[in-house]
Amino acid sequence: MRGWILLLILARLVNLSMTQPTNSLTWLSYLRNRAYSHGYGRSHNGNYASLRNEDEPSVLDCPLECDCPPAYPKAMYCNNRKLQHVPFVPSHIKYVYLQNNQITGITNGVFDNAPNLTWIIMHANKLTSDKIGDKVFAKLPNLQRLFLQNNNLSRVPQDLPHSLRDLHLNHNNISVVPLNSFHGMSNLTALYLQANAIEDLGNALKGLLSLTVLDLRGNRLKMIPQSLPPKLSQLYLEYNYISSIPADFLSQRPDLRFVRLSHNQLTNGGIPANAFNVSTLVELDLSFNKLERIPTISTSLENLYLQANKIKEFSVSSFCRVVDTNNYSNLRVLRLEANEITPRDIPNEAVLCLRLATNIDL
Numbered sequence: 001m002r003g004w005i006l007l008l009i010l011a012r013l014v015n016l017s018m019t020q021p022t023n024s025l026t027w028l029s030y031l032r033n034r035a036y037s038h039g040y041g042r043s044h045n046g047n048y049a050s051l052r053n054e055d056e057p058s059v060l061d062c063p064l065e066c067d068c069p070p071a072y073p074k075a076m077y078c079n080n081r082k083l084q085h086v087p088f089v090p091s092h093i094k095y096v097y098l099q100n101n102q103i104t105g106i107t108n109g110v111f112d113n114a115p116n117l118t119w120i121i122m123h124a125n126k127l128t129s130d131k132i133g134d135k136v137f138a139k140l141p142n143l144q145r146l147f148l149q150n151n152n153l154s155r156v157p158q159d160l161p162h163s164l165r166d167l168h169l170n171h172n173n174i175s176v177v178p179l180n181s182f183h184g185m186s187n188l189t190a191l192y193l194q195a196n197a198i199e200d201l202g203n204a205l206k207g208l209l210s211l212t213v214l215d216l217r218g219n220r221l222k223m224i225p226q227s228l229p230p231k232l233s234q235l236y237l238e239y240n241y242i243s244s245i246p247a248d249f250l251s252q253r254p255d256l257r258f259v260r261l262s263h264n265q266l267t268n269g270g271i272p273a274n275a276f277n278v279s280t281l282v283e284l285d286l287s288f289n290k291l292e293r294i295p296t297i298s299t300s301l302e303n304l305y306l307q308a309n310k311i312k313e314f315s316v317s318s319f320c321r322v323v324d325t326n327n328y329s330n331l332r333v334l335r336l337e338a339n340e341i342t343p344r345d346i347p348n349e350a351v352l353c354l355r356l357a358t359n360i361d362l
């Protein structure tokens, strides 16, 4: 008997789904969710095993426009289907996939029914900042991963949960980063902001105690951001307008291993004497800048990229302060092509100093 009611409801929904616009579908999904929670369609004799897993609501309360495979009961797949709105999200869902649609906005409340949401994957839509409610993400205390890259956001969304670990906002049009944007996100480990229009981050990065990866490639920065996070290990700043760096920007950060500053406006005048002479750094990319001399680096550095600058001399003292059997550079890769030096400019003691280098490009 109950089985018949379920079949009728399903048949009617399938019928309607042919003719109803997206908004009605959201409403119908909600209705179906309620039907389930009132016990209709609950099978005790296994008749509907092919329809859904026993005692598993994931198939039944799934919005019609999405897939909720029984094998992944906490996931809802709504990606790649031309959606213009966020569908109803059932309360037990933890992972929602909405990427590659045509969603332009998110209204307050759409995620409030699912407080355990852990991942929201929403890249490659048409989101603009003025169509995202100011409290859309505010009631998601378990959200760890938020993918909003490849949209058309002009500002960092407000009230993002402190629980975030992985935040992708790259490839938008973000120029506004309110001061408190990342406030309290003490578990955030990766922040992707590349390919935006950011001119200044102010102190916005302060308090990101766990951040290890910061990607700011392709913005409009004129300075290295202030208050770089203390545990940062990879810093990507390529394709900005940075012309100088602060003297202590590396010495305060023992975990920083990779620093990429290629395609900026750096000159030797903008680089304080020992700014890059820190033993923790493993890779330094200064290619495509305006350097005329090789900056002093630590003997611990392994990869140094200096191609496409205006370097006129090969100064061994930049790599080794003392050259003897015990004192030499750990440099493995040195790229110097597209500068103003030739192999004849390399002094003999360079061989001793750079004895570990397997790859020197001139």
Ligand SMILES: *[C@@H]1O[C@H](CO)[C@@H](O)[C@H](O)[C@H]1NC(C)=O
Pocket: 091, 092, 093, 114, 115, 116
């Ligand atoms: C959220 O998760 C907690 C802990 O796993 C669980 O007790 C609770 O029922 C879940 N809430 C919903 C709405 O599913």
Ligand SMILES: *[C@@H]1O[C@H](CO)[C@@H](O)[C@H](O)[C@H]1NC(C)=O
Pocket: 126, 128, 152, 154
């Ligand atoms: C992005 O949004 C702006 C308004 O903020 C609008 O003028 C522009 O046309 C949008 N661009 C695209 C590619 O949708």
Ligand SMILES: *[C@@H]1O[C@H](CO)[C@@H](O)[C@H](O)[C@H]1NC(C)=O
Pocket: 162, 163, 164, 184, 185, 186, 187
């Ligand atoms: C950070 O992660 C820890 C461990 O998982 C958790 O206990 C804590 O609540 C998280 N902090 C925030 C702000 O969510």
Ligand SMILES: *[C@@H]1O[C@H](CO)[C@@H](O)[C@H](O)[C@H]1NC(C)=O
Pocket: 152, 154, 173, 175
């Ligand atoms: C980016 O935002 C600026 C305003 O800040 C606007 O003039 C421009 O059209 C936007 N670019 C795109 C591709 O939407």
Ligand SMILES: *[C@@H]1O[C@H](CO)[C@@H](O)[C@H](O)[C@H]1NC(C)=O
Pocket: 274, 277, 278, 296, 297, 298, 317, 321
């Ligand atoms: C680089 O730093 C080391 C260790 O702090 C120091 O001994 C050395 O003199 C510095 N190199 C130069 C060229 O100043």
Ligand SMILES: *[C@@H]1O[C@H](CO)[C@@H](O)[C@H](O)[C@H]1NC(C)=O
Pocket: 321, 322, 326, 327
């Ligand atoms: C040179 O090598 C010796 C022996 O390893 C070491 O004690 C000394 O500090 C090194 N000098 C420099 C300037 O690195």
